[in-house]
Amino acid sequence: xxxxxxxPEALRLQEGESSSLNCSYTVSGLRGLFWxxxxxxxxPEFLFTLYSAGEEKEKERLKATLTKKESFLHITAPKPxxxxxxxxxxxxxxxxxxxxxxxxxxxxxLTVNP
Amino acid sequence: xxxVTQTPKFQVLKTGQSMTLQCAQxxNHNSMYWxxxxxxxxLRLIYYSASEGTTDKGEVPNGYNVSRLNKREFSLRLExxxxxxxxxxxxxxxxxxxxxxxxxGDGTRLSIL
Numbered sequence: 001x002x003x004x005x006x007x008p009e010a011l012r013l014q015e016g017e018s019s020s021l022n023c024s025y026t027v028s029g030l031r032g033l034f035w036x037x038x039x040x041x042x043x044p045e046f047l048f049t050l051y052s053a054g055e056e057k058e059k060e061r062l063k064a065t066l067t068k069k070e071s072f073l074h075i076t077a078p079k080p081x082x083x084x085x086x087x088x089x090x091x092x093x094x095x096x097x098x099x100x101x102x103x104x105x106x107x108x109x110l111t112v113n114p
Numbered sequence: 115x116x117x118v119t120q121t122p123k124f125q126v127l128k129t130g131q132s133m134t135l136q137c138a139q140x141x142n143h144n145s146m147y148w149x150x151x152x153x154x155x156x157l158r159l160i161y162y163s164a165s166e167g168t169t170d171k172g173e174v175p176n177g178y179n180v181s182r183l184n185k186r187e188f189s190l191r192l193e194x195x196x197x198x199x200x201x202x203x204x205x206x207x208x209x210x211x212x213x214x215x216x217x218x219g220d221g222t223r224l225s226i227l
Contacts, residue, residue, distance in 0.1 A: 031212060031213065032212070032213040034215055034216075036218075041220070041221075042220050042221075043118070043204050043206075043218030043219050043220045043221055044157075044204070044218045045218070046215040046216075046217060049213045049215055051213055087156075087157070089157075091213075100145060100164075100208060100214070101147075101159055101162065101172065102157075102159075102216060104156045104157040104158075105156060106154065106155070106156040107156065
């Protein structure tokens with residue numbers, strides 16, 4: 001059974017204080033690892049897809065990295081508008097026969113104080 | 115560009131009442147999904163439709179039914195609502211292709227008394 005564990009559950013940062021969020025996963029074979037951002041009262045918004053160990057993707061102050069067992073979302077010099085819940089999800093190989101299902105972690109709630 | 119649209123946004127039901135949650139996407143995606151999100155449980159898949167004309171059970175299908183009305187629309191029905199179905203329900207769609215992400219609507223907040 002595919003499993004995704006995110007840590008920490010909650011993180012408070014001061015504006016400009018860089019940090020990282022962790023996503024540990026167990027999957028029979030990884031087809032893709034996805035990062036989403038979710039604001040209160042909204043649906044998850046897609047950020048990145050990572051496919052293989054060693055891959056990195058960047059968007060503004062966010063950089064996602066992937067190893068064989070975990071992914072990190074690095075936040076550099078965060079701003080208050082980066083406050084949100086960040087979700088990680090995995091899709092297993094062979095998933096096309098089961099609708100390309102995703103298994104989600106519970107998320108990390110990030111608060112950036114001015 | 116609307117993306118994924120869910121209606122209604124909020125609903126309160128009494129135990130035993132029935133209700134249909136509506137979802138429509140305008141991105142010409144083949145696959146559509148229904149999730150529920152509960153505190154401490156994350157997003158859990160209820161049902162999905164890999165393509166028009168097909169539907170399959172996800173992780174937590176009991177108490178729900180779905181209909182893929184056409185390529186754009188995928189509805190979720192609660193036949194006899196129970197308090198345990200109080201949750202936020204999200205619909206998502208995805209284009210075919212390895213690694214294609216799912217795109218989500220803004221959810222329906224459902225309370226069952």
